[in-house]
Amino acid sequence: MVSTFLVLSAVIRFVIACQKIPLYYGTLDPALALPGGLITSVISSCQCCAFCNNNELCKSFSFRGSTGECTLYSKVGSYPTFLRQDWGAEDTEFYIMPRSSTTEEFCRQDEDCVNGEPCLGRVCTTNRTITCLSIKELNPTINTHTFWGAVDGTEIRLSCLMDVQGGGWTMLVDAIFNFFWQPADVLSLNSIGQGGVHTMGQHYSALW
Ligand SMILES: *[C@@H]1O[C@H](CO)[C@@H](O)[C@H](O)[C@H]1NC(C)=O
Numbered sequence: 001m002v003s004t005f006l007v008l009s010a011v012i013r014f015v016i017a018c019q020k021i022p023l024y025y026g027t028l029d030p031a032l033a034l035p036g037g038l039i040t041s042v043i044s045s046c047q048c049c050a051f052c053n054n055n056e057l058c059k060s061f062s063f064r065g066s067t068g069e070c071t072l073y074s075k076v077g078s079y080p081t082f083l084r085q086d087w088g089a090e091d092t093e094f095y096i097m098p099r100s101s102t103t104e105e106f107c108r109q110d111e112d113c114v115n116g117e118p119c120l121g122r123v124c125t126t127n128r129t130i131t132c133l134s135i136k137e138l139n140p141t142i143n144t145h146t147f148w149g150a151v152d153g154t155e156i157r158l159s160c161l162m163d164v165q166g167g168g169w170t171m172l173v174d175a176i177f178n179f180f181w182q183p184a185d186v187l188s189l190n191s192i193g194q195g196g197v198h199t200m201g202q203h204y205s206a207l208w
Pocket residue numbers: 104123125127129130131134135137138
């Protein structure tokens with residue numbers, strides 16, 4: 001009875017501690033890895049989280065399920081330091097610890113941001129609007145992908161073209177060959193309505 005309770009409370013602690021930024025897969029700049037922070041043969045993200053939780057310098061971690069590599073970092077990720085994996089190569093999960101994010105670092109909710117800014121578009125910022133151009137300016141080498149952003153304080157998913165004509169383009173409508181827009185399509189293909197994942201070559205609309 002007592003041991004069941006202890007196991008349960010440990011599991012609950014790790015679940016609270018491990019917070020993923022949904023759909024952002026990848027690692028951080030290796031310079032941010034803690035000394036001895038690369039641990040191999042780790043069986044799950046939960047075990048990796050436990051290592052991070054037990055190291056007071058650990059603010060975030062990445063876990064690669066295919067190789068069992070767990071890397072602990074001294075900071076929470078941000079656009080300039082995050083090395084995001086491309087479409088189709090998304091096997092490295094990235095997690096942040098609660099109440100550890102400083103300005104422009106990733107967050108899940110306002111309480112994560114230690115400098116008192118709100119968490120908007122999954123970053124700690126007082127900015128009310130975050131577009132693909134904002135993200136491109138924060139990391140000029142970032143790849144075309146979908147991202148979290150915001151328009152006038154409302155969080156939305158962005159479909160960003162980062163590698164054509166200088167990059168930083170926020171896609172509003174994507175119609176592949178022979179598609180005739182009807183008002184209902186605009187609604188049904190809205191980035192939020194679709195679950196927010198837009199791959200290029202798919203009909204898409206961003207409506208807010
Ligand atoms: C917030 O706005 C400032 C000023 O335009 C900009 O330098 C910064 O990159 C923006 N941050 C985000 C997260 O959009």
